[in-house]
Amino acid sequence: MTxxxxxxxxxxxxxxxxxASNRAQLDQADVxxxxxxxxxxxxxxxVIEKMIAGLSQELRMAVxxxxxxxxxxxxxxxxxxxxxxxxxxxxxxxxxxVMLQEALPHxxxxxxxxxxxxxxxxxxxxxxxxLGTHANVLIASVPEGADKPYKYPGMYxxxxxxxxxxxxxxxxxxxxxxxxxQGVEILNPGVAVFPLSCRTGEGxxxxxxxxxxxxxxxxxxxxxxxxx
Amino acid sequence: MTxxxxxxxxxxxxxxxxxASNRAQLDQADVxxxxxxxxxxxxxxxVIEKMIAGLSQELRMAVxxxxxxxxxxxxxxxxxxxxxxxxxxxxxxxxxxVMLQEALPHxxxxxxxxxxxxxxxxxxxxxxxxLGTHANVLIASVPEGADKPYKYPGMYxxxxxxxxxxxxxxxxxxxxxxxxxQGVEILNPGVAVFPLSCRTGEGxxxxxxxxxxxxxxxxxxxxxxxxx
Numbered sequence: 001m002t003x004x005x006x007x008x009x010x011x012x013x014x015x016x017x018x019x020a021s022n023r024a025q026l027d028q029a030d031v032x033x034x035x036x037x038x039x040x041x042x043x044x045x046x047v048i049e050k051m052i053a054g055l056s057q058e059l060r061m062a063v064x065x066x067x068x069x070x071x072x073x074x075x076x077x078x079x080x081x082x083x084x085x086x087x088x089x090x091x092x093x094x095x096x097x098v099m100l101q102e103a104l105p106h107x108x109x110x111x112x113x114x115x116x117x118x119x120x121x122x123x124x125x126x127x128x129x130x131l132g133t134h135a136n137v138l139i140a141s142v143p144e145g146a147d148k149p150y151k152y153p154g155m156y157x158x159x160x161x162x163x164x165x166x167x168x169x170x171x172x173x174x175x176x177x178x179x180x181x182q183g184v185e186i187l188n189p190g191v192a193v194f195p196l197s198c199r200t201g202e203g204x205x206x207x208x209x210x211x212x213x214x215x216x217x218x219x220x221x222x223x224x225x226x227x228x
Numbered sequence: 229m230t231x232x233x234x235x236x237x238x239x240x241x242x243x244x245x246x247x248a249s250n251r252a253q254l255d256q257a258d259v260x261x262x263x264x265x266x267x268x269x270x271x272x273x274x275v276i277e278k279m280i281a282g283l284s285q286e287l288r289m290a291v292x293x294x295x296x297x298x299x300x301x302x303x304x305x306x307x308x309x310x311x312x313x314x315x316x317x318x319x320x321x322x323x324x325x326v327m328l329q330e331a332l333p334h335x336x337x338x339x340x341x342x343x344x345x346x347x348x349x350x351x352x353x354x355x356x357x358x359l360g361t362h363a364n365v366l367i368a369s370v371p372e373g374a375d376k377p378y379k380y381p382g383m384y385x386x387x388x389x390x391x392x393x394x395x396x397x398x399x400x401x402x403x404x405x406x407x408x409x410q411g412v413e414i415l416n417p418g419v420a421v422f423p424l425s426c427r428t429g430e431g432x433x434x435x436x437x438x439x440x441x442x443x444x445x446x447x448x449x450x451x452x453x454x455x456x
Contacts, residue, residue, distance in 0.1 A: 039349075041373045125321050141269075143397065
């Protein structure tokens with residue numbers, strides 16, 4: 001038992017060390033990194049498509065796509081005109097810092113402002129592996145049901161933003177929004193929640209505003225005080 | 229690299245050995261075991277509720293509920309009048325044979341015909357761990373999208389049945405049923421597919437018929453040839 005714990009700690013530390021090096025690379029190039037996590041089918045790629053459509057006039061974006069297999073999502077991203085790098089995890093249930101480290105050289109970091117990393121569709125394992133990005137986003141979706149924060153607490157705890165996608169389905173499925181929000185608030189007090197629908201566009205603007213502000217503030221933070 | 233593979237193989241073999249012992253226990257007691265897997269929110273508990281409502285007059289059922297945390301699902305099952313045992317995995321992303329082994333003594337196996345095991349909501353990891361049940365069922369759902377077989381092939385390969393739940397949402401979300409069926413067929417030729425809606429009840433009867441037949445045949449198989 002003790003042995004297992006030790007091994008796990010070593011693996012996590014190694015991951016964290018590489019994550020710190022990824023973060024340093026992003027900071028060096030003034031790139032804001034966003035790690036997008038969700039269940040399979042909650043709408044990660046759709047949310048990223050909306051970001052490309054709404055932000056690519058002002059922010060230079062690239063996307064890293066994590067999948068067990070196929071490049072279906074990377075092709076969707078490229079069809080939107082953004083640069084995409086595909087990571088096929090070969091069955092691995094989450095991205096880790098090493099995978100991101102291996103993907104970064106495929107991008108010209110100096111040429112982008114925002115790097116979106118789409119994690120593997122999984123509401124459990126990705127929360128255990130930091131990548132070195134600046135913020136974690138969790139996308140929940142209405143048809144999954146309002147009890148998910150209670151049942152998958154680890155994922156809801158470690159994020160800066162919760163998007164609730166597919167609100168256009170609220171008339172057709174039972175979903176107690178108050179119960180959902182309460183669960184989110186218990187686990188992650190004060191976390192930003194954006195209810196939206198990628199299908200109808202409702203609520204998308206507020207999410208894009210958050211991203212715009214976050215990327216701008218992040219870059220402004222790095223301007224040396226002596227400058228200007 | 230070689231070292232990692234060896235460790236993984238040892239773990240899997242240990243799991244398989246315990247799974248075989250679980251299977252022997254179930255067979256000894258003439259219990260048919262069903263392992264139900266799905267993404268978070270695809271409707272595992274709802275499908276099991278339908279099974280209890282539709283089959284409990286003819287089959288004696290019990291349910292083992294696997295969750296990271298909470299007993300929300302076990303309470304739903306007990307509210308339907310069936311016996312439920314809760315396994316809280318403490319953050320572990322799948323059930324394994326050891327967890328089932330530890331849960332079995334909490335049931336009187338001689339008093340049941342059908343044991344349903346609800347796995348942790350995860351479309352990746354549970355497929356790597358046999359439990360010792362007789363059949364694996366995967367529940368997909370319409371709002372997840374039709375590309376899931378292609379993106380999560382491991383899970384679709386190892387199952388005897390695919391349920392496609394939430395077909396009542398087909399008018400409201402884009403879902404290419406042919407594309408979905410094609411993906412399932414490529415990965416798992418001839419697998420039974422049951423499109424249904426737990427909400428409206430459409431298609432549920434065909435799934436219950438499959439269970440009824442499978443449990444009956446399984447029990448009949450075990451009747452010694454000399455009998456009668």
